[in-house]
Amino acid sequence: MQLFRKLLFPFSLLYAVVVYLRNWFFDIGLFRSKSYKKPIICIGNLSTGGTGKTPMIEVLLSLFTKTHKIAVLSRGYGRKSDGFLLATKNSTVEELGDEPYQIYSKFPEITMVVDADRQNGIASMESKSSLDFILLDDGFQHRKVTPGFSILLTTYDKLYVDDWYLPTGNLRDSKKEAKRASIIIVTKCPDDLSNDEQLKIKKRLHVHPNQEVLFTYFGYNSILKGNFNKPTLETLKNKKITLVTGIANPKPLENYLSKLAIQFEHLKYKDHHFFTDSEIKLLQSKECIITTEKDYVRLKDKVRNLSYIEVTHRFLNKGEEELTKQIESYLSRSR
Incomplete structure (x- = not known):
């Protein structure tokens, strides 16, 4: 590229x-x-x-x-x-x-x-x-x-x-x-x-x-928000984590999760991506999904087991x- x-x-x-x-x-x-x-x-x-x-x-x-x-x-x-x-x-x-x-x-x-x-x-x-x-x-x-x-x-x-x-x-x-x-x-x-x-x-x-x-x-909130019952990232360490991002630069979030020793697969999409039916079906098959707040607003009514990491300057x-x-x-x- x-x-x-x-x-x-x-x-x-x-x-x-x-x-x-x-x-x-x-x-x-x-x-x-x-x-x-x-x-x-x-x-x-x-x-x-x-x-x-x-x-x-x-x-x-x-x-x-x-x-x-x-x-x-x-x-x-x-x-x-x-x-x-x-x-x-x-x-x-x-x-x-x-x-x-x-x-x-x-x-x-x-x-x-x-x-x-x-x-x-x-x-x-x-x-x-x-x-x-x-x-x-x-x-x-x-x-x-x-x-x-x-x-x-x-x-x-x-x-x-x-x-x-x-x-x-x-x-x-x-x-x-x-x-x-x-x-x-x-x-x-x-x-x-x-x-x-x-x-x-x-x-x-x-x-x-x-x-x-x-x-x-970037400061990340350790308490996840979304469809889960407010778990912390620490409680998800033994789960199969899927990180889903549709943002311009997901690298800082990747680095943050890696720093916490959290293992995850990463599904990357383009910025502002609206998910297709086939992509939603794929995400529905995942055990535990972590995403950004911007992606969460596009996925919250479509995918279960979904939480987002809140970020602030x-x-x-x-x-x-x-x-x-x-x-x-x-x-x-x-x-």
Whole structure:
């Protein structure tokens, strides 16, 4: 696969030219970007998924839903519906897409909207005076909207400065566009990442003086949730475990289970995969299935013996306090 992607290098050069021209046209005003009165916080990346956007949105919702009325706008990637859709208690995962459905299931008090047309989605919510701000999911490269505050995610093991354009690499936008970020968060770090190594990463990212760099690692809940009766991972060590993932990068989860000395077979599917009848039949034959929360929302009514491992971002060096402070400052300025 890696050899094949290298053979596609000429196409990545063409892609890079298109990306450069598109950003330049926005910079000189040939392409229009719209600003809004309602505060908009964008969470995104420069690469194709796997940086932990959905858990980061859940972090922000956990921090601010008690004091603010929040809307989340997502494209709803992989959903089986079109256009603008406002989530309700009767919405399905097929209608919303797995990530918006997961978010709304955990935070039903928010306004959850899916719309591939970000401008249309924002316009539909901007008239709601009760909303304090909008979280724009995966919107960093969608320059038709100018957010007031942008959070750029990049993974520890694949910093955007070390990546290359699609299809040879995973970059879908120019590295130089990182300059538009208010905060850069390096995700999926080792939980013991030293201050010296953090400083080295900051230097490699060539951040601007007005930008803050924060670091997170994935924290996994040892108590499983789902169709089982809340077992711990320890109680499953003698069972035949099947790990099922349909996410961009399952490697951190694989490493976590291996670190716990849990033996498992791994059935990998593409990101946002909706399972076929034959695949469901295969999963039904498995003794014990562990999956991600995003996959669980697509499988929970179809497969027995199914549990998921809850994951969250945990910050190093009081990064959560810094993130909260900067967002509160932005919201205060926007009033």
